[in-house]
Amino acid sequence: KQEVTQIPAALSVPEGENLVLNCSFTDSAIYNLQWFRQDPGKGLTSLLLIQSSQREQTSGRLNASLDKSSGRSTLYIAASQPGDSATYLCAVREGGSEKLVFGKGMKLTVNP
Amino acid sequence: NAGVTQTPKFQVLKTGQSMTLQCAQDMNHEYMSWYRQDPGMGLRLIHYSVGAGITDQGEVPNGYNVSRSTTEDFPLRLLSAAPSQTSVYFCASSYSSRVYTEAFFGQGTRLTVV
Numbered sequence: 147k148q149e150v151t152q153i154p155a156a157l158s159v160p161e162g163e164n165l166v167l168n169c170s171f172t173d174s175a176i177y178n179l180q181w182f183r184q185d186p187g188k189g190l191t192s193l194l195l196i197q198s199s200q201r202e203q204t205s206g207r208l209n210a211s212l213d214k215s216s217g218r219s220t221l222y223i224a225a226s227q228p229g230d231s232a233t234y235l236c237a238v239r240e241g242g243s244e245k246l247v248f249g250k251g252m253k254l255t256v257n258p
Numbered sequence: 259n260a261g262v263t264q265t266p267k268f269q270v271l272k273t274g275q276s277m278t279l280q281c282a283q284d285m286n287h288e289y290m291s292w293y294r295q296d297p298g299m300g301l302r303l304i305h306y307s308v309g310a311g312i313t314d315q316g317e318v319p320n321g322y323n324v325s326r327s328t329t330e331d332f333p334l335r336l337l338s339a340a341p342s343q344t345s346v347y348f349c350a351s352s353y354s355s356r357v358y359t360e361a362f363f364g365q366g367t368r369l370t371v372v
Binding site: 177178180182188189190191192195235237239245246247248249250251 | 293298299
């Protein structure tokens with residue numbers, strides 16, 4: 147059974163720091179991996195999608211990498227801002243099934 | 259472009275009542291799914307559909323029914339609500355379940371069963 151883990155569960159940093167958020171998964175047979183952002187009381191907003199054949203994707207200050215063989219992905223946030231405060235979730239699309247399996251998320255607080 | 263629309267946003271039910279959570283998407287997506295989000299449990303898949311007329315169970319299907327009569331709509335029915343079904347429910351869609359597909363989520367339905 148695919149399991150997705152995000153450690154730590156919470157992180158508090160001062161504004162301006164460069165951040166690395168980690169995501170690990172147990173089964174490397176995936177179609178893709180997606181990073182989401184969730185603000186309190188809101189839905190999930192897609193940040194980046196990495197296909198299984200790709201190594202990384204970039205959008206603005208965000209960069210996500212994927213190492214499928216080791217079952218790891220990282221989300222890099224450059225020059226963090228208070229507006230980046232949210233819960234970040236990663237999810238993998240299992241190969242051979244139709245399912246998106248989520249980690250439990252990491253709550254990020256960026257302090258001014 | 260509305261994306262994925264869920265209604266209602268909030269609902270309070272009494273134990274034993276039934277209701278339907280609505281989900282509609284306007285992106286002509288084949289794949290639709292329902293998740294529930296609970297503190298400490300993350301998002302768990304309830305039911306999913308790979309196209310009109312095709313549905314299947316996810317991780318936590320008990321107490322819920324779905325049907326998919328059109329590409330656009332994927333309602334979730336609670337047959338007899340229980341306090342354990344108090345949760346936030348999210349509907350998601352994607353063009354396909356395969357490669358190159360990004361999942362889009364609705365804003366959620368907050369359900370309280372008393």
